[in-house]
Amino acid sequence: MSISEQHTVLNPILETLRQKGNSSFAKQGLPTSKNESFKYTKFRELNLDNFVFAKQEHKCCCNEHKLGFDAYEIVFCNGKLCHNHCSGLDKIEVLPLIDAIKDKTSQKYLNKSFDMDNFPFAALNNAYLEQGLFIRVAKDYVSDKPLALVYHLVANEKYFCNIHNVVVLENNAQLDLVEYYYHAGDIKAEYFNNVVNEFFISKNATLNHYKVQNDAFKAFHIALNVANVKQNGRYDSFCLQKGALLARNETVVKLLEEKAQTEVNGAYVINGWATADTSTYIEHLHSETYSNQLVKGVVGDYAKGVFQGKIYIAPDTAKINGYQLHKALLLSDDAVVNVKPELEIFADDVKCSHGSTCGEIDKEQMFYLRSRGISEQNAKQILITAFINELFNKISNPNIISWLKSF
């Protein structure tokens, strides 16, 4: 592995973490189809030797707001933190991860929600650990506006953007967290976003996580989101995957205590030769926990959608609801969707279901719209939009709904 060396101040804690990541990744390597959790997603075209880190002293031009709604904004440019408009907030602590690492508190959380030996890209992420944030929302604080992490790519270099965020919500805290990945440079830029997000949601706290991945069409995007949810806490997420050549959004939710809940929803709308992988793993580790998933895909051209959804229900638990539904629309004969739902249930008092449908655009609906004078193209678009819009019914913030609809 030879991603050209990045420059950082020497820090013994960081060095240890990197070494650990390095040896874990060396053991695992890039996943192949033999690895069950990457069964359908191929990494042939991902050659790590190609990538370089952006120089710290790049000229950043991304001051303008890209979101179109009011939020606390933090901007990363080419994988490097460049504008932190949140450093002075009272109830939300936002620190560059590399600074937070020096402190004992952040060490309580960093890498504590997963075993990197099972997550090759998270191991890789640790091997190059530097960029990312430590965010902590104070007890009882309900944020008045969303906190937005904007990941902006401007150059046509093969940049490696390696980000690791740790987000902690203390008891009763509430936050809308937005992640927006996009490019503004050459549309053919072949960069690689490798992201790990760790969420720690304390008692009665709620994190709403909204993500839009609209990377350049030759880019790679791998993200692992792990949420740890305590008693009566809630992690709700919505991820729209639209860009990249190869994208994977993996979400692991650990429902650790009574009445911990999660909604893991998402959509992928892809065409060309793209692959978009949505993988979820919901662990019901305690009685009276609830999960619901709705993922929809629209796949055109030669593109491939992957949905792998696993629900695990631990032994000696009861009163659990776990639902999962995946629906895909195929727009061309060469479009593909691979689906692998899995239920691992080791308890009795459980309501669990999963389902998946995959089909073309309804011909009767097309005829109806066209018979009113609507062009074939517009009729298709109307039906696709309606298909995706169903997902927004569950989102309460109207600003975020209109932002999501703008893609």
Place this chain on the structure above:
Amino acid sequence: MDKTPLLEIEDLCAQVDNKEIIKNFNLTINKGEIHAIMGPNGAGKSTLSYVLCGKDGYEVTSGNIRFKGQNLLDMNVEQRARAGLFLIMQHPVEIPGVSATTFLKHAVNDIRKANNLPEIETMDFIKDIKNISRNLNLDNDMLKRSLNVSFSGGEKKRMEALQMSVLKPCLSILDEADSGLDIDALKTVAKQINSLKDEHKSMLVITHFQRLLNYIEPDFVHIFANGRIVKSGDKNLAIELEQNGYSQYIKENA
């Protein structure tokens, strides 16, 4: 009356799933005329309306159709609609997530675009559909709901009549526009449809019941059986049918 032909159907044969349904069908509708078609279940009335609209799977095997002097068979579904053809469907399709307002605005603008007209002013459009829905006793709420999803039978037909009123087609095919309507709703819908009538607009009214024809008075009534017209007459033919049924016409043709 001006005798300019609007729709000319000559020796039309058409099939669905390799099954011949329309057999040597002939009909000419002039501008301003109202024609009624009555016929037993399964005769092919809805099939005829789909053939006219150009629906996939409804294959014309021989014959000609001219609409405003042009070859209708050269046009695709939306081109026919933009030329002024409209169908009130017997079974309108449910479209979850699409409201009548949204979809009708697309329709109006796509038609305007095809005629090199600018997009309609949103305010004018909203005012128009609000007026029409008031005439049809349709709640404003119905305009925002998913189109036809969980609509009652009568609501679906009123929604079809609303679309017809917004698009103002020159030839409307009404495929059982009266089915599902209660006695009062039938009057309301018929009144709205009548208000669209003028010397340039024609209608083809498919119905099983003479009642609708009391409100929308036809110039001609045709009996349709076994894929073709077996008898034509004036509105009195509908009254006679109401009493005697179709048996003599089906037998004659068998």
